[in-house]
Amino acid sequence: MxxxxxxxxxxxxxxxxxxxxxxxxSYPRIIGANRxxxxxxxxxxxxxxxxxxxxxxxxxxxARALEAAAGDPAAQAAxxxxxxxxxxxxxxxxxMVAFWLNVLWSMASQLYWxxxxxxxQLYMMAPMNRxxxxxxxxxxxxxxxxxxxxxxxxAGIVVFGVVFQVADPLMLLAVFFVALTALYGLGMMxxxxxxxxxxxxWNLSALMEEPIFFSSGFYFPVGGLFRVPGxxxxxxxxxxxxxxxxxxxxxRQLTLSRTAFGGQLWIFDVKTELYILVFMAVLFLxxxxxxxxxxxxxxxxxxxxxxxxx
Amino acid sequence: xxxxxxxxxxxAWLGWEMDSNWTEPWLFIVYSVVKPVAGAFILVLMYTVFAxxxxxxxxxxxxxMFVGNSFFIFVGSVLFGTFQVIQSDRxxxxxxxxxxxxxxxxxxYIVGRAVSKIGVAAFAVAITLVFGVYFxxxxxxxxxxxxxxxxxxTALGLAVLLAIGICLGGVSFxxxxxxxxxxxxxxxxxxxxxxxxxxxxxxxxxxVAVGRAIPLTYWFDLTRxxxxxxxxVETTLSGYSDLAILALLLVSSVxxxxxxxxxxKTGEYFARKAGKIDMTTSY
Numbered sequence: 001m002x003x004x005x006x007x008x009x010x011x012x013x014x015x016x017x018x019x020x021x022x023x024x025x026s027y028p029r030i031i032g033a034n035r036x037x038x039x040x041x042x043x044x045x046x047x048x049x050x051x052x053x054x055x056x057x058x059x060x061x062x063a064r065a066l067e068a069a070a071g072d073p074a075a076q077a078a079x080x081x082x083x084x085x086x087x088x089x090x091x092x093x094x095x096m097v098a099f100w101l102n103v104l105w106s107m108a109s110q111l112y113w114x115x116x117x118x119x120x121q122l123y124m125m126a127p128m129n130r131x132x133x134x135x136x137x138x139x140x141x142x143x144x145x146x147x148x149x150x151x152x153x154x155a156g157i158v159v160f161g162v163v164f165q166v167a168d169p170l171m172l173l174a175v176f177f178v179a180l181t182a183l184y185g186l187g188m189m190x191x192x193x194x195x196x197x198x199x200x201x202w203n204l205s206a207l208m209e210e211p212i213f214f215s216s217g218f219y220f221p222v223g224g225l226f227r228v229p230g231x232x233x234x235x236x237x238x239x240x241x242x243x244x245x246x247x248x249x250x251x252r253q254l255t256l257s258r259t260a261f262g263g264q265l266w267i268f269d270v271k272t273e274l275y276i277l278v279f280m281a282v283l284f285l286x287x288x289x290x291x292x293x294x295x296x297x298x299x300x301x302x303x304x305x306x307x308x309x310x
Numbered sequence: 311x312x313x314x315x316x317x318x319x320x321x322a323w324l325g326w327e328m329d330s331n332w333t334e335p336w337l338f339i340v341y342s343v344v345k346p347v348a349g350a351f352i353l354v355l356m357y358t359v360f361a362x363x364x365x366x367x368x369x370x371x372x373x374x375m376f377v378g379n380s381f382f383i384f385v386g387s388v389l390f391g392t393f394q395v396i397q398s399d400r401x402x403x404x405x406x407x408x409x410x411x412x413x414x415x416x417x418x419y420i421v422g423r424a425v426s427k428i429g430v431a432a433f434a435v436a437i438t439l440v441f442g443v444y445f446x447x448x449x450x451x452x453x454x455x456x457x458x459x460x461x462x463x464t465a466l467g468l469a470v471l472l473a474i475g476i477c478l479g480g481v482s483f484x485x486x487x488x489x490x491x492x493x494x495x496x497x498x499x500x501x502x503x504x505x506x507x508x509x510x511x512x513x514x515x516x517x518v519a520v521g522r523a524i525p526l527t528y529w530f531d532l533t534r535x536x537x538x539x540x541x542x543v544e545t546t547l548s549g550y551s552d553l554a555i556l557a558l559l560l561v562s563s564v565x566x567x568x569x570x571x572x573x574x575k576t577g578e579y580f581a582r583k584a585g586k587i588d589m590t591t592s593y
Binding site for chain 1 (some may be wrong): 332333341344345346349351352353355357358359360362363364365371375402404445485495497498501502503506507508509512513568571580590
């Protein structure tokens with residue numbers, strides 16, 4: 001074996017190469033995006049308004065319920081507590097919306113986008129593992145999105161006066177990061193599949209916005225779906241294939257306490273949901289690896305994966 | 311004039327083809343309906359959850375919200391259909407330099423491209439309303455006498471929306487690939503301040519003032535008055551008659567048309583000066 005071949009098969013070299021690929025691909029999202037600061041306004045601040053609308057809906061319901069319960073202090077206190085918990089649910093959902101949109105538009109659709117603008121062939125020729133490339137996209141995407149997520153949380157606390165009660169911060173962090181890993185794993189898997197589906201992929205991403213916001217309970221506790229007779233549980237079960245469903249349910253339990261909403265709107269306890277999320281994270285990452293391999297095989301066999309506008 | 315009409319017709323046809331020819335017609339219809347209906351169902355579940363934990367039904371508030379949300383489909387579609395033309399031609403298809411150099415009005419071309427989205431949105435609005443009335447008990451009672459006023463209000467509301475979309479298009483000449491932030495954020499302003507889902511009285515005083523300065527607030531109010539006259543929800547706009555609101559919409563659509571021309575031409579001028587007409591920002 002030549003010195004070059006030995007070097008390329010050396011584990012340390014390969015790890016270093018892939019780590020450099022992760023850094024290289026996340027760089028434009030972290031640094032490059034900051035060279036165009038308008039994105040902070042467009043991607044960070046403007047979307048807060050949509051979330052504010054959902055907050056005002058609950059506040060409007062709450063105001064009308066308070067009017068109806070005038071003269072009954074116990075009922076009024078319960079209405080105020082429930083309204084705060086629902087507003088907090090929207091704020092948490094709003095942070096997760098940011099990550100879900102990033103997964104759809106900057107992970108799942110990204111390889112297709114790279115094909116359209118002519119970068120995909122460079123990626124396919126480069127010596128790094130394709131998972132490192134997607135990992136870099138995910139790291140960069142998480143950073144970009146965290147600006148919007150944090151601004152949503154801050155707006156929730158400062159502007160809408162949401163009160164969170166975090167009893168177990170370590171569990172909260174664990175659930176959050178495992179949920180994100182599972183979400184981005186799903187995005188990595190979609191990235192390869194979207195490439196195969198071509199132009200339909202863009203529409204598929206668009207189709208996975210409102211229907212997923214609905215079935216995964218981004219703006220209401222998903223347990224509410226189980227209380228709707230007939231179609232409700234079916235939609236909730238379908239929605240739970242998206243990791244955000246269990247992630248949000250667990251995060252809400254951890255920040256609002258299990259007794260919020262009378263304890264009647266949760267799916268499982270936090271530990272069970274964490275285990276499910278860990279399983280999903282592993283499963284989606286493995287599936288992403290297999291779909292990427294299949295993609296590479298197709299690229300070599302058919303030679304048309306880099307053809308644009310198909 | 312003839313060139314304008316030809317540009318409009320061809321752009322409308324192109325927009326329709328780009329929107330719909332990626333799949334079979336039946337799948338396109340399903341796709342066009344699923345998104346708005348799912349959006350409406352988010353509100354249904356928000357209402358349901360509040361009713362479950364509070365043991366209190368409020369059908370008037372629900373109907374108010376549902377009708378407003380149904381017509382909001384126009385806002386998202388028309389705005390997105392307008393301002394995304396520049397960004398998709400520039401960043402995605404990279405054809406803007408050819409279209410821009412052609413001897414046509416680029417302004418008219420954008421309006422034409424948006425028309426197919428208005429058609430699809432009208433279909434989605436109708437489906438959402440029919441679904442709400444027959445399956446969710448939404449209170450809609452449009453009388454025959456109110457139909458002309460309703461059609462006139464809808465036409466003027468759409469004209470204002472198109473003009474706002476072109477204003478955003480003018481701005482997006484100069485910005486990076488922010489289609490999704492714009493698509494979410496600008497409609498978000500109207501979602502919050504125009505009394506779409508809740509009466510303006512829920513907002514703080516400054517929010518009420520902002521809402522009253524946006525013509526779409528009056529459009530939503532008039533539409534709801536004509537479609538659901540029996541709701542009895544106080545919107546803070548009861549002092550205005552139907553015809554006064556219509557007149558206000560007419561004046562607004564003319565004013566926004568002028569503003570859209572100004573912003574579009576200004577954005578175009580600075581983009582040309584900075585060499586940004588065909589830039590790509592593909593991070």
